[in-house]
């Protein structure tokens with residue numbers, strides 16, 4: 001979806017309508033990193049991206065896209081390069097138009113676009129990593145997370161990252177069917193695959209099965225257990 005294009009008859013440089021927008025880079029070492037940028041009516045997404053790259057000191061050889069976030073992550077949409085960010089800001093609630101840190105739920109994300117070296121598919125099992133370092137593991141997990149791939153294997157262990165929003169496609173009943181009778185690791189990592197494997201082992205070995213689920217408070221243990229009930 002693209003924002004409404006501004007008719008050329010309007011005053012495109014009206015500084016009275018300027019707003020300061022907060023732009024958060026993604027991925028970022030520190031989630032609190034952002035740059036404030038003044039945008040006027042004439043500023044396109046392309047121009048805003050260019051300025052944000054400069055201000056944030058990012059690699060200008062990479063490609064980026066601008067994403068509008070509304071309501072604290074529940075609504076994200078990628079903007080076209082010819083869109084006018086100010087038009088969107090003026091549609092936000094008045095109290096969020098002037099100064100809108102991430103905590104207020106209305107902001108922009110500068111998302112780095114894959115440069116063709118994306119390893120997120122190859123590394124759906126971290127056992128495939130040749131250089132196992134903490135940095136490499138978090139890098140792969142964050143690459144996958146930003147593509148909404150919240151599940152990753154480490155052999156028969158499933159790492160799940162809490163998306164903090166419902167991802168309907170993941171828990172569609174069709175997925176349950178798809179993972180039935182499939183060996184663990186054949187399809188993309190998924191919580192249903194773990195349940196299906198445990199079920200199969202129970203039938204073949206005629207013994208009780210146990211799935212250990214661990215993580216810090218709020219990481220999604222209860223939610224994950226409820227998804228198993230679907231299976």
Ligand SMILES: Nc1ncnc2c1ncn2[C@@H]1O[C@H](COP(=O)(O)OP(=O)(O)OP(=O)(O)O)[C@@H](O)[C@H]1O
Nearest residue numbers: 162163164165166216217218219220221222223224
């Ligand atoms: N897979 C998921 N999809 C969507 N939302 C999720 C998912 N996992 C967790 N959440 C969100 O995170 C919140 C916290 O998750 P959950 O209650 O499962 O954590 P927990 O690990 O059981 O925490 P605690 O140990 O404190 O009981 C949930 O209420 C839900 O909003």
